[in-house]
Amino acid sequence: MAYFYSEPSRTFNEYLLLPGYTGEDCVPDRVSLVAPLVKYRRGQEECPFSLNIPMVSAIMQSVSNDTMAVALAKEGGLSFIYGSQSVEDEADMVRRVKNHKAGFVVSASNLTPDATLADVLALKARNGFSTVAVTEDASPNGKLLGIVTSRDYRVTRMSPDVPVRDFMTPRDKLITAPAETSLKEANDIIWDHKLNTLPIVDQDDHLLYFVFRKDYAEHKEHPLSLQDEQKRYMVGAGINSRDYERRVPALVEAGADVLCIDSSEGHSVWQKKTIDFIRERYGDRVKVGAGNVVDREGFLFLAEAGADFVKVGIGGGSICITRETKGIGRGQATALIEVAKARDEYFEKTGVYVPVCSDGGIVQDHHITLALAMGADFVMLGRYFARFDESPTPKLMINGQYVKEYWGEGSNRARNWQRYDLGGKDNLAFEEGVDSYVTYAGSLQDNVAKTLYKVKSTMCNCGVTSIPALQKEARLTVVSSTSIVEGGYHDVTLRATMGKE
Ligand code: IMP
Numbered sequence: 051m052a053y054f055y056s057e058p059s060r061t062f063n064e065y066l067l068l069p070g071y072t073g074e075d076c077v078p079d080r081v082s083l084v085a086p087l088v089k090y091r092r093g094q095e096e097c098p099f100s101l102n103i104p105m106v107s108a109i110m111q112s113v114s115n116d117t118m119a120v121a122l123a124k125e126g127g128l129s130f131i132y133g134s135q136s137v138e139d140e141a142d143m144v145r146r147v148k149n150h151k152a153g154f155v156v157s158a159s160n161l162t163p164d165a166t167l168a169d170v171l172a173l174k175a176r177n178g179f180s181t182v183a184v185t186e187d188a189s190p191n192g193k194l195l196g197i198v199t200s201r202d203y204r205v206t207r208m209s210p211d212v213p214v215r216d217f218m219t220p221r222d223k224l225i226t227a228p229a230e231t232s233l234k235e236a237n238d239i240i241w242d243h244k245l246n247t248l249p250i251v252d253q254d255d256h257l258l259y260f261v262f263r264k265d266y267a268e269h270k271e272h273p274l275s276l277q278d279e280q281k282r283y284m285v286g287a288g289i290n291s292r293d294y295e296r297r298v299p300a301l302v303e304a305g306a307d308v309l310c311i312d313s314s315e316g317h318s319v320w321q322k323k324t325i326d327f328i329r330e331r332y333g334d335r336v337k338v339g340a341g342n343v344v345d346r347e348g349f350l351f352l353a354e355a356g357a358d359f360v361k362v363g364i365g366g367g368s369i370c371i372t373r374e375t376k377g378i379g380r381g382q383a384t385a386l387i388e389v390a391k392a393r394d395e396y397f398e399k400t401g402v403y404v405p406v407c408s409d410g411g412i413v414q415d416h417h418i419t420l421a422l423a424m425g426a427d428f429v430m431l432g433r434y435f436a437r438f439d440e441s442p443t444p445k446l447m448i449n450g451q452y453v454k455e456y457w458g459e460g461s462n463r464a465r466n467w468q469r470y471d472l473g474g475k476d477n478l479a480f481e482e483g484v485d486s487y488v489t490y491a492g493s494l495q496d497n498v499a500k501t502l503y504k505v506k507s508t509m510c511n512c513g514v515t516s517i518p519a520l521q522k523e524a525r526l527t528v529v530s531s532t533s534i535v536e537g538g539y540h541d542v543t544l545r546a547t548m549g550k551e
Contacts, residue, residue, distance in 0.1 A: 059381030060528065061366070062417040065424075066537075068525040070513030078506035081515045085405070085428045087128070087308065088337045088358035092403035099284075099308065099337060101428055102126030102274040103502060104418070104517060106407065108367075108432035109133060109288035109312040111464050112443050112456045116146040116285075121440040121494045123147070123283035126274030130310050130430075133288030134459060134466035137297045140287060141304040147285040148305035152275075153233045154250065154259035157183040157190040161198075163215035167208055170198055181247050183257055184218050194249060194257040196220045226251045229258055236261040278307060288312040289338075290468035291320035294327055302336055308358070310339040314372060314460065314470050314482065315364060317348035322355040329356055342409055344385035346392040349406075353396050359405040361430065362389045366411030368433040369458035372482045382411040383424060390425020390521075415501045419508045422517050423524035432456070434501075437491035445490050452490035458483015 085104040086097035103126040107114045111132050119129035131143045159173045159182040170182055180200045185192030196218035203217050226249045227239055240248050240263050250259045276284045287306040289297050291313065301309060311324050321340050328336050340352045341361025352360045363386075365372040365379025373379040386408050397403045405427035412418055412431050421429050435441055436456035443455040459466040460482030470482055491497055514520045529537070 057384070059384035061381045062383050062411065062413075062420045063534070064381075064528055065383055065420055065526050066529050067420065067423055067508060067512055068527060069511045070523060070525070072510055072513050076510045076513055076515055078503060078510055081506040081509050083126075083502060083505070083517060085517055086403065087405060087428065088339075089353075089402050089404045091401050092397065094401065097403075101128055102276055103498070104422060104426075104428035105498070106130060106286065106428055106430045107435045108409070108430050109310060110432050110436075110459050111135070111466075113432050113435050113441055114288075115442040116143045116150070118435060118438075118440045118442065118494075119143075119147045119285045120150050120283055121438075122435070122498075123276045123285065124152075124272045125495060125498045126272075126276050127498070128276060128284060128286050128308070130286035130288050130312075131306075132459075133290055133297065133312050134464055134469070137293065137300045140297070141300040144285055144287050144301055144304040144306045148282050150283055151233070151259065152281075152283075153236070153261055155262065157181075157257060157260055159183065160185055160188045160190050160192070161214055162186065162188045163195055163213065163218065165214045166210060167203055167205075167212045167214070167217070168210035170203070170214065171205065171210070181260060181262070182214075183249070183260070184214055185257055191256050191258065193255055194221055194224075194226070194251055197224060197247065197249065199246065221255075224249060227261075228253070233261070284308075286310055289324065291318075291324045292468045294324045298328060298331075298336070302332070308337040308339065310359075310361070311341070312459070312466075312469055314342065315378070316341040316343050316361070317351055321352060321357075325352075325356045339407065341407070343389065344380040346388055349389045349392040349404075350396065353393075353402075353404045357404065359407055359427070360389065360393070361407045361409045362386050362426070363409040363411065363430075367409075367458065367483070368411070368413070369456060369461070369483045369486055370410065371458075371484060372460070375480060375482055382408065383420070386421060386424045386426055393425065415504045416508060418501065419505045419520075420526070422505070423512075423520050423526060425521055427517065433488055435494065437488045438494040438497060439492065440494045446487075448487060453487040454490050455485075456488045457485040461485050 083103045085101045087099045087101050090097040105127040107118055107122055107129040109130040109132050114129040114132050122129050159179045161169055161182055163184055182198040184196040198218045225243050229252050236248050246263050248261045249257055278284055284307040286308045287301045289309050289311055311321050328338050337358040339359040340357035342363050343349055344364050349360050363382055366382040390406055393404055393406050407428050407430050408421040408426035409430040418429050446453055457463045459469050462481055463485045509520055514523050
């Protein structure tokens with residue numbers, strides 16, 4: 051007979067944390083959110099790769115490209131570049147993150163001298179940048195002929211068809227710096243010459259980057275940024291259990307710091323084979339996470355197969371319809387609690403601590419705190435990051451509201467059949483995800499700061515200042531459906547709605 055669990059599987063919303071004793075030192079500024087990303091012998095060695103904040107972005111087309119990866123690494127987290135693209139395109143995205151020099155920006159607005167003032171204005175309206183590079187071929191790395199900023203034209207006095215060559219600041223009037231210039235040197239030049247923009251050029255006078263006056267200050271605003279030994283931003287990359295023999299070497303060569311097998315269900319021989327390939331070829335040098343699983347057996351299987359971290363969650367994602375279409379999955383909280391317990395037992399037995407990532411279903415900021423308290427080391431989020439300026443999808447105005455597009459990897463739009471593949475045919479047999487909109491929320495930096503301040507405040511209420519302490523000390527309670535009603539405002543009329551009913 052089939053096995054029946056006696057308890058229902060539960061979601062984050064069904065739990066609350068109880069406060070603990072808060073001492074004088076327990077203030078948000080003193081809370082560390084450092085989290086291990088890969089397995090290590092806890093108590094005997096340092097974790098070789100930790101996150102500075104416990105957040106990673108989902109392995110999805112509508113979430114994690116190179117722009118997202120740079121923005122999140124600046125805050126101390128990590129993106130996993132999506133694997134549902136060609137090996138070459140994914141490796142290029144990884145390369146762009148690794149080649150990104152903090153404060154050095156590849157020019158986003160570029161025209162030839164034959165373009166007109168109308169073209170400049172159209173470009174500015176489209177992407178919001180007021181500095182335009184004038185290059186021989188309108189490419190970001192073409193031969194530099196001049197630049198145009200809003201100081202160079204007056205819309206009210208000039209005809210829209212004036213060519214750029216007539217009002218740009220020409221090359222011979224520009225102060226530039228060579229490729230090897232450091233950020234500090236660039237800033238000194240900007241300061242000495244009272245510049246707003248410093249073009250960095252190679253020996254053939256091709257434009258490489260701009261350094262903007264404001265970016266230097268911005269760089270200093272990111273004390274937690276996640277960088278490798280060469281001060282490059284760190285980045286992860288998704289792989290699948292089909293083309294790993296080609297994809298893994300390309301991503302490693304491009305500089306990916308960690309890989310993750312992206313699959314809707316990870317308790318499978320295919321994941322073991324993928325990890326075996328990596329271990330045979332690279333030993334422990336290449337780090338790889340695996341998943342997703344929702345129970346003890348799944349965790350132990352992947353830990354024993356050699357995964358560097360294990361991802362938990364089936365069916366809880368905001369765009370996910372796996373539970374409806376296939377009838378498999380488990381409430382995220384229950385899945386996480388069981389896996390975290392198995393992880394702790396595995397550590398007791400082997401001395402190896404395998405970090406656990408809670409993937410999907412985070413709706414409220416406090417769900418992050420709950421996930422950490424339940425034993426997650428870090429969380430993976432899709433919908434959360436899709437709402438920000440830095441996600442790869444366009445910002446649209448729909449019914450008077452700004453939104454961004456967000457679609458599942460199992461949707462027909464993403465066509466990521468490898469993620470759902472069980473060794474069958476090479477296509478997507480049915481959809482497991484939807485194509486949707488999410489409400490636009492502004493910049494990643496502002497939102498992550500707000501979210502993490504809430505996490506830290508709750509941790510202080512619980513009397514802890516680190517994630518391991520929260521995992522150890524937290525006390526959680528299941529809430530009844532009536533106490534959920536009690537938890538929102540109730541039995542009052544909001545002043546904002548008074549008279550409008
Ligand atoms: P979210 O943060 O709730 O939006 O969930 C994001 C997670 O959903 C991802 O990290 C994936 O694990 C999962 N996911 C992504 N695309 C799909 C899909 O099409 N169907 C089911 N799950 C998906």
